[in-house]
Amino acid sequence: MSVPSGISIRRATPDDAAGVAAVLNGVIAGGRHSLLDTPFTEAEERLYIRELPERSFLHIAEAAGGIIAFQTVVPWNTFTTREFDHVATMGTYVDERHRRRGVGAALAAASFARALEMGYEKIFTDLRADNLDSLGYHLALGFTIIGTARRHARVAGRDIGVIFIERFLKG
Numbered sequence: 665m666s667v668p669s670g671i672s673i674r675r676a677t678p679d680d681a682a683g684v685a686a687v688l689n690g691v692i693a694g695g696r697h698s699l700l701d702t703p704f705t706e707a708e709e710r711l712y713i714r715e716l717p718e719r720s721f722l723h724i725a726e727a728a729g730g731i732i733a734f735q736t737v738v739p740w741n742t743f744t745t746r747e748f749d750h751v752a753t754m755g756t757y758v759d760e761r762h763r764r765r766g767v768g769a770a771l772a773a774a775s776f777a778r779a780l781e782m783g784y785e786k787i788f789t790d791l792r793a794d795n796l797d798s799l800g801y802h803l804a805l806g807f808t809i810i811g812t813a814r815r816h817a818r819v820a821g822r823d824i825g826v827i828f829i830e831r832f833l834k835g
């Protein structure tokens with residue numbers, strides 16, 4: 665997957681916090697896609713990026729006007745010793761004005777490659793059962809559905825089902 669023209673992808677630093685928070689808060693404010701219902705301040709986002717656990721990264725996609733999307737990859741499980749070291753989880757957020765231009769796919773290509781380099785063998789993640797945009801995106805990337813947990817998230821006071829999905833990085 666090539667990177668769309670005029671867009672570049674790189675690893676974020678804490679100084680990218682404002683742009684990352686703007687994209688994330690835009691999705692949260694939209695109220696339809698995210699499992700999060702509470703916006704983040706720039707300072708909170710800066711701390712999040714600075715304190716990312718080992719074997720984690722945040723990729724950003726930038727256009728001339730600044731950050732338009734980002735993707736996080738972090739260990740799925742940090743409460744056991746080594747048993748889940750090969751499993752990462754991933755979150756993807758593209759600004760509404762830049763969707764369906766291949767930005768999410770380009771981020772995933774970069775993230776899958778880096779995750780493999782870091783020793784991960786699969787990505788395990790989740791999405792709102794009513795988020796058909798995310799489902800379409802992840803299925804296009806080769807994820808498969810594991811199942812749906814009912815009434816699993818309480819977002820802005822409403823119970824929502826959560827679909828769990830996985831993708832092996834090595835085929």
Ligand SMILES: CC(C)(COP(=O)(O)OP(=O)(O)OC[C@H]1O[C@@H](n2cnc3c(N)ncnc32)[C@H](O)[C@@H]1OP(=O)(O)O)[C@@H](O)C(=O)NCCC(=O)NCCS
Nearest residue numbers: 697757758763764765766767768769791797798800801804
């Ligand atoms: C889901 C999301 C990350 C996709 O990012 P994107 O940059 O628009 O995706 P791409 O343009 O790279 O799409 C790649 C492929 O995924 C599939 N896809 C992407 N968006 C889709 C949608 N809304 N419906 C169906 N399929 C979709 C398509 O097959 C697409 O290829 P095509 O455009 O050639 O048909 C983006 O819509 C988004 O940020 N949504 C809000 C936040 C969110 O839901 N994040 C996921 C949380 S789990």
